[in-house]
Amino acid sequence: MSGHSTYEPKTGFERWLDTRLPIIRFANDTIITFPTPKNLNYWWTFGGVLALMLGMQIVTGIILAMHYVPHVDYAFNSVQRIMRDVNYGWLIRNLHANGASMFFLAVYIHIFRNLYYGSYKAPREVLWLLGCIIYLLMMGTAFFGYVLPWGQMSFHGAVVITNLIGALPIVGPSITTWLWGGFAVDDPTLNRFFSLHYLLPFVIAGVVALHIWALHVPGNNNPTGVNVTSKTDTVPFHPYYTVKDGFAISVFLIIYAAFVFYMPDALGDVANYVPANPLQTPQHIVPEWYLLPFYAILRAIPNKLAGVILMFGAIATLFVLPWLDTSKVRSMRYRPTIRLYYFIFILDCLVLGVCGAHAPDDLVIPGVSGLQFLDADLNSYVWLSRIAALYYFAYFWVITPLMGLTETPLPVPDSISAPVLSHPASAPAGAVASPEKRG
Amino acid sequence: MLRRGFAFAALGLALLAGPAFSATTEKEPADVHWSFEGPFGKFDKEQVQRGYKVYREVCSACHSMNLLYFRNLGQKGGPFYDPKYPNPNTNPYVKSLAHDITVKDIDTDTGDVISRPATPADKFPAPFANDFAAAASNGGKAPPDLSVMAKAREGGPAYIYSLLTGFRSPPAGLKPMAGKYYNPWFAGDVSGEWTGRKDAVPEGGYIGMPPPLADGKVTFDDGKPSTVKQQATDVAAFLAWAAEPKAEERKAFGLGAMIYLLIFSGLLFASYRKIWKNVAH
Numbered sequence: 001m002s003g004h005s006t007y008e009p010k011t012g013f014e015r016w017l018d019t020r021l022p023i024i025r026f027a028n029d030t031i032i033t034f035p036t037p038k039n040l041n042y043w044w045t046f047g048g049v050l051a052l053m054l055g056m057q058i059v060t061g062i063i064l065a066m067h068y069v070p071h072v073d074y075a076f077n078s079v080q081r082i083m084r085d086v087n088y089g090w091l092i093r094n095l096h097a098n099g100a101s102m103f104f105l106a107v108y109i110h111i112f113r114n115l116y117y118g119s120y121k122a123p124r125e126v127l128w129l130l131g132c133i134i135y136l137l138m139m140g141t142a143f144f145g146y147v148l149p150w151g152q153m154s155f156h157g158a159v160v161i162t163n164l165i166g167a168l169p170i171v172g173p174s175i176t177t178w179l180w181g182g183f184a185v186d187d188p189t190l191n192r193f194f195s196l197h198y199l200l201p202f203v204i205a206g207v208v209a210l211h212i213w214a215l216h217v218p219g220n221n222n223p224t225g226v227n228v229t230s231k232t233d234t235v236p237f238h239p240y241y242t243v244k245d246g247f248a249i250s251v252f253l254i255i256y257a258a259f260v261f262y263m264p265d266a267l268g269d270v271a272n273y274v275p276a277n278p279l280q281t282p283q284h285i286v287p288e289w290y291l292l293p294f295y296a297i298l299r300a301i302p303n304k305l306a307g308v309i310l311m312f313g314a315i316a317t318l319f320v321l322p323w324l325d326t327s328k329v330r331s332m333r334y335r336p337t338i339r340l341y342y343f344i345f346i347l348d349c350l351v352l353g354v355c356g357a358h359a360p361d362d363l364v365i366p367g368v369s370g371l372q373f374l375d376a377d378l379n380s381y382v383w384l385s386r387i388a389a390l391y392y393f394a395y396f397w398v399i400t401p402l403m404g405l406t407e408t409p410l411p412v413p414d415s416i417s418a419p420v421l422s423h424p425a426s427a428p429a430g431a432v433a434s435p436e437k438r439g
Numbered sequence: 440m441l442r443r444g445f446a447f448a449a450l451g452l453a454l455l456a457g458p459a460f461s462a463t464t465e466k467e468p469a470d471v472h473w474s475f476e477g478p479f480g481k482f483d484k485e486q487v488q489r490g491y492k493v494y495r496e497v498c499s500a501c502h503s504m505n506l507l508y509f510r511n512l513g514q515k516g517g518p519f520y521d522p523k524y525p526n527p528n529t530n531p532y533v534k535s536l537a538h539d540i541t542v543k544d545i546d547t548d549t550g551d552v553i554s555r556p557a558t559p560a561d562k563f564p565a566p567f568a569n570d571f572a573a574a575a576s577n578g579g580k581a582p583p584d585l586s587v588m589a590k591a592r593e594g595g596p597a598y599i600y601s602l603l604t605g606f607r608s609p610p611a612g613l614k615p616m617a618g619k620y621y622n623p624w625f626a627g628d629v630s631g632e633w634t635g636r637k638d639a640v641p642e643g644g645y646i647g648m649p650p651p652l653a654d655g656k657v658t659f660d661d662g663k664p665s666t667v668k669q670q671a672t673d674v675a676a677f678l679a680w681a682a683e684p685k686a687e688e689r690k691a692f693g694l695g696a697m698i699y700l701l702i703f704s705g706l707l708f709a710s711y712r713k714i715w716k717n718v719a720h
Contacts, residue, residue, distance in 0.1 A: 038718055080506050080587065083685065090685045091692065105486075239714050247707035254700045261693025262478045265590060273591035274583075283463055283626070417719075 005029050030216055036241050037222035039416050043113040044220070045248030046106050051212040052249055053103040054208060058201050060096040068148065069192035072187045075150035094264040099268045102256045104151070104290035107135060116342060118330030119221040127214040130207055132318050137204045138314075139248035139291065144197035144287060150190065151272030156285045158185045158193070164298070167305040221311050225330025233416040264363055286361060292356030294351050296385040296394070299360050302375055308318040310389065317396045324396055326404030334410040338403040345395045348388050355385035464642045465626040468594035468601040471672065475679060478694070481687055482680050487518035489644050490677025495669050496657050498585065501648075506586035507681055509537035510559040515583060516681065516687040528559045537561060552623035578647045589675070589682035594673035598624065603671035610641050615671040617643035648665050 009015040018025055068088050077362040082089035111131070114120055120128035147158045162185060166176040181188030219228060228234055235241075259266065265273075267289060271282045287295050289435040294311050301307040332339045360382035363369055371378040474483040491512065494504070512519045517557030524530035537557040542564045546553045557564070567573035573581035591596045605624040609615055612635035621629075627644010630637075652667045659665055681684070 077506065083683065084506065084511070090683070090689055094689070235718060240718070243707060243711045243714050247711045248701060250704040251705050254697065254704065257693065257696050257700060261689055261696060264689070268592055270593050273587045379681060 006033050020048070020388060030212075030237075031242075032236065033237045034216065034237040035219065035228070035231070036237050037220050037228055037416055038235045038240070039222050039224065040220060040241070040244075041223055042115075042244075042248055043109065044222075045245045046110040046113065047184060048245035049252050050103070050110060050247055051208070053099060053106055054201070054204060057096060057099050057103060058093050058205070060099065061198070061201065064094050064096055068194075070148070070191050072150060072190055072276070075190060075195060079134045079149045091260070094260045096266060098256065098259045098267060100145060101259070101288070101290065103138065104142070104250070106252070107138065111135070112346060115345075116332050116339075117221055118225055118325070118327070118332065119224055121325060121330050122322070123218045124214070124221065127211065127218070128322055129319060130211040130214055132315075134204055134207050134211060135318075136315060137200055137207065141197060141200040141204065142288065142290065144193040144200070147190065147193045147224045148197060149272060150276045152274045152276055152280075152282050153269045153272040153285070154280055155185060155276035155278065158189065158285060160285055161187075161287075164304075164308050164311075167308045168295060169305070221330060222335060222416055223331060224416055225333070226413055229415045230417070286357055289353065289357075290356075292357070293352035293392075296352040296356035296381075297389045299356075300382065300385040301388045314389075314392060317393065321396060321400070324400050326401050327407070327409070328404075329409045329412055331412075334406060334412050335403070336401065336410065337407040341395060341399050341403070344391070348391045348395070351388045352385060354390065355381045355388060360385070462630065462640075463626045463628045465644070466605070466623040466642045468597035468624065469604075471600050471675075473596060473676065473679070475676070475686065478690055480690070482518070482676065484518055484520075484662055484710070486673050486676045487680045489657075489663060489669075490673040490675070490680075491518055492659065493652075493657050493674040494585070494677055497651050497670075498674065499563070499566060501573075501582040502565055502566075502601070503573075503582075504563045504586045504681060505565060505584050507563045508559070509533060509540075509557060509563070511681075511684055512536060513559065514684065515638045516680075518677070523584045523626055530559070533559050540564060580647055582648065585594070585678055585681070587682045589679040595682075596679040599675040599678055600671045602646075603652055603674070604668055605643075611635075613641055616645045619647060620649055622646045624674055630656070635679065 005028075007025040008265075009018045009024070014024055017023070049240060065080065067078065067082045067089065069075060079093065082093050084090075086092075114128070114131070143157075143161060162176055162179055164173040165179060168175065177183060179189070180186070222228075239364060269286065269288075274282075286292070292439045294314060297314050298307045298311040301310055310336055326337065327338075332342055358381040360380060361376065362381050363377065363379050364384050365382060366377055368379050369377050373383065376382045466559045474480060474486070494502075510527040510533065513515055513524065513530035513533035514520060515525075515635045517527070519530065519532050520527070520538065521530055521532065524533075525531055535560050535715065540557045540561075540563075541554050542557045542561050544553055544555050546552070567576065568579070589595045589599060594601070601624040602622060605622050606620055607623060609621040609632075612633060613621065613629060614632040614634065615621070616632060621643065622645075623643035625646040627646070629644055630640045632645075633640045652670045654667055655665050657665055657670055659669075663669055683689075
């Protein structure tokens with residue numbers, strides 16, 4: 001794609017096709033000879049895992065749609081019919097339901113890898129933005145999909161999330177009614193959610209194609225963060241990375257299979273095995289685990305509109321990240337100060353997830369209470385999620401820009417092939433980074 | 440417009456804040472050992488058979504199992520599966536179990552509603568014509584369908600066992616409720632009936648179901664002593680099977696898939712080492 005084509009048509013047919021639609025040349029250049037940095041570690045294999053998971057969800061989803069009935073009276077039972085009477089329906093449905101969780105697990109690892117190695121920085125900003133769009137589409141698709149089995153959590157989750165739109169001033173309620181297709185979450189809502197759930201994965205697939213295109217123009221980043229300088233820095237994608245990604249995918253499939261075959265309901269909520277009942281609200285309405293951190297941010301603010309703005313702000317922040325980061329050093333391998341804040345940030349996201357799973361008034365440390373501050377107990381999850389949400393935003397809006405200006409990075413290797421010489425582990429004590437690389 | 444806006448905002452806030460107001464509690468389910476636990480666990484056929492009898496003779500008086508067909512009892516993995524009859528519809532034992540039950544049907548010649556003995560292709564008939572009839576006969580609340588009950592509560596079959604064996608007389612200080620029965624394993628909030636210390640409200644709640652089991656209530660054909668504990672364990676196992684009749688097939692398939700993936704991963708790792716041998720990275 002970036003002018004490195006080494007493809008030579010060998011047969012008459014290939015020569016004929018190459019002058020008309022060079023599709024074999026395209027495939028050869030993108031997945032066979034594509035020069036890839038030779039030092040990519042296992043954190044880089046999740047791109048392949050994600051491609052597989054998207055394919056898995058689309059294939060299993062198409063089969064499920066052949067048996068599923070998007071109607072409030074039949075949806076719950078049709079899912080059960082798939083589990084009971086459709087040949088290998090239990091397999092297809094478990095693959096799909098657990099596949100969503102695995103898809104998000106992989107995408108989170110992919111995003112955190114990106115943050116650590118600074119892959120979002122120039123010249124890969126568009127690649128990063130496309131990734132953010134994919135993530136947003138994934139959240140939408142997962143939400144629509146979770147509504148389809150029409151259990152208690154499906155229904156009441158849909159009510160809570162669609163009501164968020166109602167927080168918008170003036171237009172909110174009208175938009176909500178328009179989304180519902182009526183005056184409550186009901187059959188029209190289920191029907192359109194099914195339609196959108198079927199549509200969005202193909203939109204994702206389209207953006208993934210752009211994402212890969214945008215990857216193949218500058219090429220892969222790598223753990224050192226320095227640019228490829230010569231041919232010795234790279235290896236052809238096939239067989240080197242097809243086999244490495246293949247191995248990682250296979251190991252990932254083992255974990256996936258453990259859920260599918262031995263604990264298919266471990267990641268779901270028991271309340272979703274109760275058919276939806278609009279008149280009976282479950283005790284705790286919680287989203288699936290992969291959306292819990294955003295749910296915690298939403299509930300951290302007592303004002304609903306402010307909570308909604310903050311929640312969408314948490315996602316919007318990701319879109320501007322390439323312009324918030326002031327450091328010229330990509331990889332955190334050479335940025336020991338921000339690395340510490342980065343690991344706290346990972347912990348922070350996990351804490352937000354835990355907060356999202358608990359009721360806001362639950363006590364973090366059981367038995368300790370009485371430290372009332374403003375509207376809630378200081379030992380409650382609502383305060384923990386406020387502190388965690390504050391750190392979430394501070395990491396992107398304060399720490400990231402500030403660190404790039406103030407920190408002293410370690411010396412960065414001159415090339416991918418020579419990292420051994422300047423790897424932090426072998427840097428002489430007291431070595432000062434070259435001043436031109438600072439900031 | 441403004442009023443509706445407020446109404447929507449209030450509804451949303453109430454939903455968001457909902458969990459904060461409720462204070463339902465329940466006891467952790469008892470630690471029961473099941474034959475079907477773990478990756479290699481299988482249902483104890485005789486236990487599930489006894490459990491079916493408990494359901495049929497006790498539970499089915501009030502609780503439907505709308506997702507179950509008589510043929511399920513005789514399918515592979517089912518309690519009355521017989522390898523001689525791979526098609527459960529021809530299994531004579533399943534046929535006779537179905538035949539014992541009367542179901543409603545439509546006479547195709549006259550259009551009249553008729554009653555006839557069930558066949559293996561029939562659903563388990565529901566005890567009430569509809570939810571309203573079920574609620575009217577049961578103190579205002581319809582008894583829940585039991586088809587996936589073992590998956591619909593935290594703890595699954597252990598919860599069912601604990602609930603069925605957990606009926607107690609209310610502790611001192613807890614006012615009784617007319618037509619309701621105290622059970623520490625039933626999720627509820629009894630703070631309204633509690634007269635003791637505010638921070639010592641008993642766990643559990645009042646359930647509309649009277650204690651359904653009693654010693655000797657069901658006669659087990661295999662001679663098992665018919666205690667409440669035995670009946671509760673067996674019916675919990677039956678409901679666990681009914682909630683996912685393909686669970687055994689799933690685990691068996693999983694074993695093959697796991698072995699395949701482990702070998703495949705090993706081969707890929709060996710290939711990876713071989714291909715990358717001469718690349719310094």
